[in-house]
Amino acid sequence: MLKYIDQNHFYKYTYSAKGLPMIIQILDHITEEIKQIRVDVFMKEQGFEDEFDEIDETAKFVLLSIDGKAAGTCRYFPSDTVGDAHIGRMAVRKLYRGQHLGTKIMMAAENGIRRDGFKTCSLSAQVQAKPFYESLGYKAEGEEYLDEGCPHVMMRKVL
Numbered sequence: 001m002l003k004y005i006d007q008n009h010f011y012k013y014t015y016s017a018k019g020l021p022m023i024i025q026i027l028d029h030i031t032e033e034i035k036q037i038r039v040d041v042f043m044k045e046q047g048f049e050d051e052f053d054e055i056d057e058t059a060k061f062v063l064l065s066i067d068g069k070a071a072g073t074c075r076y077f078p079s080d081t082v083g084d085a086h087i088g089r090m091a092v093r094k095l096y097r098g099q100h101l102g103t104k105i106m107m108a109a110e111n112g113i114r115r116d117g118f119k120t121c122s123l124s125a126q127v128q129a130k131p132f133y134e135s136l137g138y139k140a141e142g143e144e145y146l147d148e149g150c151p152h153v154m155m156r157k158v159l
Helices: 032-045 101-115 127-135
Strands: 002-006 009-015 021-027 060-066 069-078 084-092 120-126 139-147 150-158
Touching: 021 101, 032 060, 032 069, 032 084, 060 101, 069 101, 084 101, 101 120, 120 127, 120 139, 127 139, 127 150
Parallel strands: 084 120
Antiparallel strands: 002 009, 009 021, 021 060, 060 069, 069 084, 120 150, 139 150
16 A cells, blocks of 8 residues: 655555565655665676766655665656656665565556656666566567676566
C-alpha cells in the first residue's frame, strides 16, 4: 500500500524477506544515502568514475531502506523520446542482494513513472544484468556498446 506524503513523495511500508521493516520512497532530490549507495556499488565495487552528473539535479529517486538502513536505489527522468522515462543508476548494496530488492525498486520506479503519465520506460543495462531486466518485461534494442569500458545494451518496456 502506497502512502502519499505529498504530490512528489510517497513511501511504502512493508516487510523484507527477512521480516525486517522496509520502506520504499520516491524523492524529488538526491540524498546523501543515495549518493553513498552509488559510490559503494558503482565506483568502489565496479570501478566507474563518472557516477554523478547534471541529471541528478532534476531526476526523481527511489530509495529502499531496510530496518532504517539504505539498501538500494535508482533514478528516473524524462528521456529524449516523447512519452518515455529513463531509469538509471539501479543499485543494491552487496549485503542486501539475493532478496529481490532490485525488483521492488524497479516496480516502485515504474509505478512512479506510470503515475507521472509516461507510457514506456527505457534503461541502459549492464549486459551482465540483462536477464534481470528481461524477467521484468524489458526488451533489448540495438547493439551492445561500452560505457566506461563496461558492455551495456538499451532496453525498453511498455507500461
